[in-house]
Amino acid sequence: MTEAEAKAPDAPVSLVEGAQLVFLDLNKLRFFKHGVTPRLTIQEDRSYLKVSVLRAFPLSAPNRFFSVRDGANKEVGMIIDPTELSDENLELVREELARRYLVPAVQRILTAKERFGTVDWEMETDRGVRKLTTRNLRENVQRPAPGRIILSDVDGNRYDIRNIDELDLNSQQLLFQHL
Numbered sequence: 727m728t729e730a731e732a733k734a735p736d737a738p739v740s741l742v743e744g745a746q747l748v749f750l751d752l753n754k755l756r757f758f759k760h761g762v763t764p765r766l767t768i769q770e771d772r773s774y775l776k777v778s779v780l781r782a783f784p785l786s787a788p789n790r791f792f793s794v795r796d797g798a799n800k801e802v803g804m805i806i807d808p809t810e811l812s813d814e815n816l817e818l819v820r821e822e823l824a825r826r827y828l829v830p831a832v833q834r835i836l837t838a839k840e841r842f843g844t845v846d847w848e849m850e851t852d853r854g855v856r857k858l859t860t861r862n863l864r865e866n867v868q869r870p871a872p873g874r875i876i877l878s879d880v881d882g883n884r885y886d887i888r889n890i891d892e893l894d895l896n897s898q899q900l901l902f903q904h905l
Contacts, residue, residue: 748801748802748803749803750768750802750803750804750805751768752805752815753769754768754769754770754771755767755769755805755815756769757777757814757819758818759818760775763775763776764776764777764778764779764818764822765777766794774796775797776796777794777795778794778795778799778822778826779794779795779805779822779823779826780793780795780826781793781823785870789809790806790807790808791804791806792804792805792819792823805819829876829884829885830852830853830856830885830886831852831886831887832849832850832851832885832886832887832888833850833852833893834849834850834893834894834897835847835848835849835896835897835900836850836855838900838901840904843862844860844861844880845859845863846859847859847860847877849885851885858877858879858883859880860877863877866878866879867905873889874887874890875887875890875905887901
């Protein structure tokens with residue numbers, strides 16, 4: 727518990743306190759699952775009934791710098807080098823990351839139909855054919871690199887078009903028609 731929390735647990739956290747990074751001692755961590763929910767116990771400190779693990783730098787350093795967050799999405803701390811975790815902890819962290827960052831790669835766009843401000847897509851991905859709906863494409867299209875597009879559907883799922891130039895001509899036309 728931080729000094730500020732001990733003084734006034736319900737008081738708002740200042741920007742300075744909120745901006746302080748906590749680096750987790752990997753020897754004191756124990757990740758485990760209750761059903762499908764990841765949990766964390768920090769030895770001689772506290773336990774979290776629900777945690778999530780996010781990549782702090784998903785594009786530039788996908789295998790380092792993981793943010794561990796509690797059920798309220800408040801950062802518990804950072805894992806700098808996850809390879810220093812125990813084998814059991816590392817496996818659970820990798821499972822959580824694989825679940826969180828499951829992003830099918832689009833290979834072909836089969837159909838795209840606009841209706842009532844949304845676009846219904848049917849795409850062939852590396853995980854099979856998927857049907858999805860997007861809304862407000864200005865807010866739900868990311869361009870992480872030239873020629874690469876990530877579409878987010880209405881359910882928050884993401885679909886990665888890794889290289890627009892590698893799509894067939896029909897797929898490119900359908901994509902540009904709706905972007």
